[in-house]
Amino acid sequence: xxxxxxxxxxxxxxxxxxxxxxxxxxxxxxxxxxxxxxxxxxxxxxxxxxxxxxxxxxxxxxxxxxxxxxxxxxxxxxxxxxxxxxxxxxxxxxxxxxxxxxxxxxxxxxxxxxxxxxxxxxxxxxxxxxxxxxxxxxxxxxxxxxxxxxxxxxxxxxxxxxxxxxxxxxxxxxxxxxxxxxxxxxxxxxxxxxxxxxxxxxxxxxxxxxxxxxxxxxxxxxxxxxxxxxxxxx
Amino acid sequence: xxxxxxxxxxxxxxxxxxxxxxxxxxxxxxxxxxxxxxxxxxxxxxxxxxxxxxxxxxxxxxxxxxxxxxxxxxxxxxxxxxxxxxxxxxxxxxxxxxxxxxxxxxxxxxxxxxxxxxxxxxxxxxxxxxxxxxxxxxxxxxxxxxxxxxxxxxxxxxxxxxxxxxxxxxxxxxxxxxxxxxxxxxxxxxxxxxxxxxxx
Numbered sequence: 001x002x003x004x005x006x007x008x009x010x011x012x013x014x015x016x017x018x019x020x021x022x023x024x025x026x027x028x029x030x031x032x033x034x035x036x037x038x039x040x041x042x043x044x045x046x047x048x049x050x051x052x053x054x055x056x057x058x059x060x061x062x063x064x065x066x067x068x069x070x071x072x073x074x075x076x077x078x079x080x081x082x083x084x085x086x087x088x089x090x091x092x093x094x095x096x097x098x099x100x101x102x103x104x105x106x107x108x109x110x111x112x113x114x115x116x117x118x119x120x121x122x123x124x125x126x127x128x129x130x131x132x133x134x135x136x137x138x139x140x141x142x143x144x145x146x147x148x149x150x151x152x153x154x155x156x157x158x159x160x161x162x163x164x165x166x167x168x169x170x171x172x173x174x175x176x177x178x179x180x181x182x183x184x185x186x187x188x189x190x191x192x193x194x195x196x197x198x199x200x201x202x203x204x205x206x207x208x209x210x211x212x213x214x215x216x217x218x219x220x221x222x223x224x225x226x227x228x229x230x231x232x233x234x
Numbered sequence: 235x236x237x238x239x240x241x242x243x244x245x246x247x248x249x250x251x252x253x254x255x256x257x258x259x260x261x262x263x264x265x266x267x268x269x270x271x272x273x274x275x276x277x278x279x280x281x282x283x284x285x286x287x288x289x290x291x292x293x294x295x296x297x298x299x300x301x302x303x304x305x306x307x308x309x310x311x312x313x314x315x316x317x318x319x320x321x322x323x324x325x326x327x328x329x330x331x332x333x334x335x336x337x338x339x340x341x342x343x344x345x346x347x348x349x350x351x352x353x354x355x356x357x358x359x360x361x362x363x364x365x366x367x368x369x370x371x372x373x374x375x376x377x378x379x380x381x382x383x384x385x386x387x388x389x390x391x392x393x394x395x396x397x398x399x400x401x402x403x404x405x406x407x408x409x410x411x412x413x414x415x416x417x418x419x420x421x422x423x424x425x426x427x428x429x430x431x432x433x434x
Contacts (some may be wrong), residue, residue: 007407007410008403008406008407010410011391011406011407011409011410012391012406015384015391017390017391042413042414042417043410043413043414045417046413046414046416046417046420047385047413049366049420050366050381050385050386050416051385052359052362052363052366053269053362053363053366053367053386054359055261055262055265055386056261056264056265056268057261058260058261058263058264058265058278058281059278060260060264060278060281060282062253062256062260062281062282062285063253063256064249064252064253064256064285064289065249066247066249067249069247073293074245074247074293076293076294077245077292077293077294078245078246080293080294080295080296081241081242081245081293081298083296085296086294
């Protein structure tokens with residue numbers, strides 16, 4: 001052991017992080033080398049002096065409260081604690097993705113999204129593909145049918161209302177015409193009755209005149225015919 | 235319960251396990267940070283930041299047995315950030331004010347030359363701490379951190395080497411030269427061995 005090598009062992013010796021063989025050699029050297037003895041003594045003194053700065057209380061009260069940890073973070077944490085590094089996780093994810101792509105390529109996997117559902121098929125089988133296409137078409141057809149029914153219903157409701165309104169208008173019109181016609185008829189009848197009445201009156205007057213003439217021409221006394229004339233309405 | 239089990243429980247979603255971990259480590263980390271930065275309030279701030287960072291990153295810790303080294307590494311990096319941000323000088327001025335046991339503020343130079351301090355056995359604990367703190371601040375940061383990690387945190391040289399990502403012999407060398415530098419710094423401050431009641 002020389003002084004140069006001893007310098008490397010001072011720290012080990014001071015803090016007891018030295019194997020028995022090195023410790024023995026170091027202590028032997030210190031016992032025989034005055035310079036190294038002083039150096040080691042100084043180190044111990046300084047180390048002991050540092051020990052007078054005792055540990056203090058932080059006078060803190062740190063409290064952590066529960067928060068919702070995102071799923072991926074928890075998953076990564078668990079995988080990490082299981083000894084799987086983030087690099088391995090990423091590699092695994094990429095490898096899985098590549099395998100999926102290869103799988104899809106080899107087995108001709110098809111994924112169709114239609115009407116809120118995913119349809120997945122493997123192998124590119126024509127029959128399966130047709131079935132899928134038919135299923136998709138049927139679903140489309142069903143949906144269109146329902147939409148059409150709704151539309152028709154709305155149209156019917158609208159047309160019924162329009163026809164009803166038209167009929168009411170026609171009836172009203174007819175009623176009005178009927179009233180007018182009736183008035184005209186009544187007026188005509190009234191006029192006819194008046195004319196007939198006037199004509200009858202004229203005839204009656206002439207008849208009376210004729211009768212008077214006849215009376216005068218005959219030998220009868222006019223006074224004897226008063227009773228018959230009073231029947232006429234005097 | 236061991237740290238590794240508490241960490242495992244925390245990863246499973248038990249925050250109380252993390253609080254138990256904080257309770258176990260906060261004084262230790264505070265003391266480490268306080269000795270590195272030298273200011274209590276800054277040390278509290280950095281200690282808090284350390285645990286927040288631990289909380290966020292604990293799930294990424296691969297080897298749970300190395301929690302001690304890992305948390306020290308986080309604390310040390312945050313200390314360095316803080317020192318950079320505040321541009322704190324590691325040196326100490328003889329005109330710096332210290333508080334004596336009688337409660338009065340006086341310059342370090344005056345304090346050290348004051349005849350009343352010859353009764354060294356009666357030196358107040360707070361004054362000893364002030365002197366050691368100033369002595370530590372007078373040596374290079376890289377040596378100071380190794381000394382603090384070894385003397386106060388009780389870390390193995392191997393752990394310090396991992397934290398600092400420096401070769402083992404570099405760490406041991408920094409320890410050796412750091413202690414010598416500290417001795418000289420204390421000598422500059424005219425502190426003789428009785429101050430510390432050496433026991434050989």
